[in-house]
Amino acid sequence: MKKNKSTVWEVFIQSKNGLAHKHFGNVHAEDKEMALQNARDLYTRRNEGSCIWVVKSEHIVSSVPDDEDSFFDPSNDKVYRHPTFYKMPDGAKHI
Amino acid sequence: MKDLEKYTLRIADTSLILAQRLSEWCSNGPTLEEDIALSNISLDLFGQANGLLDYVSKLNGEKSADEIAFKRNERQFYNLQICEQENGHFGDTIIRQFLCDSYFKLFYSSLANSKDEILSAIANKSLKEVEYHLRHSSNWVIRLGDGTKESNQKIQTSLNQIWKFTGEFFEMDELDNIMLKKNIGVDNNNLKEEWDLIVNKTLKQAKLTRPNDGYMMNGSKQGLHTEYLGKILAQMQYLPRAYPDAKW
């Protein structure tokens, strides 16, 4: 059975002005506008992220891939996502 | 209830009930990406509702935001009726969202100029979020309208069915006029022209036909609703009402 496959896009994000874009992973979308939107929803929930690039995966040309870090620095936008927001009983360990 | 309190409550309820509806999409979206997108929008709306309810609580002086949200009855809610309509299929939800987002964009743009500092601040914050919501819902209206024959038919039906709830966007009652006179509230009448422009432009691109204005639903300003609100509240309010002494 032939599958109607959705299009895959690689996502690159510049989390702060002045920094280089980093690869974060992929999203599925049928066009570039939706790809941008989906990337924003998926990868910048804790960070406003100043600029997002999306590229169709099929357009990426690769040599030998390097290790890429995709660390996120959480921001203070929606505080309930952050571990320190919760009141832990005194003495609680390992949490 | 004081005028400002009631006026703010109307706006809060609209955000709250729409957020509650949208949250029902969790784990039901047509794609995972949309599941996240709709939850995002729901979260934004809950955030707005929370800010507004905090203000209502402050004005009220006695009840907390949670008490106001979870312990009022059906006839004491003032959300626009469009918000409480069922999610239906994705097209129904998107069309409802688009019509609301277009309205909220104009409403909050105007409210941002309110003499009341808190309302103005909340409006400014909400505007950023609304812009994003409108972009999302417009994009989908266009893709569904100009997608397949099936999707066009489905969303045209959605549009036809929900149109009668759009009249409420532009109503002005006594309270609205009082608030307007004080330079606190929004002139809803004034928003219609621009709303028509936004909506018509997107509908055209989406190859959809704008329904004719017929009978328009109304009454939410007096706490009159469709049968859906009662059920929404029954779910939403169940725990605090079942355990009145409990703190959560």
Place this chain on the structure above:
Amino acid sequence: MNEAIFQQKIDAEKKIEPKDWMPEGYRKHLIRQISQHAHSEIIGMQPEGNWISRAPSLRAKMILLAKVQDEAGHGLYLYSACETLGISREELNEQLHLGKAKYSSIFNYPTLTWADMGAIGWLVDGAAIVNQVSLQKTSYGPYSRGMIKICKEESFHQRQGYEIMAQMAKGTPEQKEMAQDALNRFWWPSIMMFGPHDSDSPRTGNAMKWKIKRKTNDELRQDFINKTVSQAELIDLKIPDPDLKWNEKRESYDFGEMDWEEFWSVVEGNGPCNEQRLNHHIKAHKEGKWVREAAKAYSQKHNN
């Protein structure tokens, strides 16, 4: 020859990337493990999503919604990592729907009360964290990076759950009873999340050799129990295991034997919610077909 170089890389703690040569067994094992991990995140949205509409406060509602949304995101990161191994999301979806791929059995249990939101966050996410922290060092690059990202977000989840339990345990008598009841129902399924005993786990050998897995089932399970007992004691809730006892010599807790009959029964599809969870997922997928088709049609028309 390739195999030797590959194993050398593994032994030297180097990461394997999508374009590197890998034994077919390694690829297959990863596809199975990563996809099942992804499916678990997605299916896991259901038992928790069940209580979003009834969350008892605005804050609780927003937190829960954010948490479940995170889970969707985690599923997406993992599907994304899995796709680098040469399989599409559509194929993965199909495997799930046909029952060819599994997901964590814990999500085949129903969420009966609000306290279950606490129990799940505290215990299920707690167990997941123990597993995931270990997986951050997994040998496959995209999986490792996905896990690092997930771990950063996961601690919020556990704290959310523990806070709910702590609050209820010191609340009204009804709340405390509700919390204890949730703990009673979720304790054993949570420790079963770590899988069968090492001795009954045939895949563990390769998984450890290839550094896909960094610690064994039993090691992880012991870690989790050691961490969690004091947390329960602190909020005055009792873990439903009469054999739970600190063992000074091992510097670990001894604990009772799990009900392996129940474990295998649920794994094989006979849990309380297996059918319901899968049907829910299939239904959402079917009902969204026209939407996905419309999006595709639009993009083809406009060459986007």
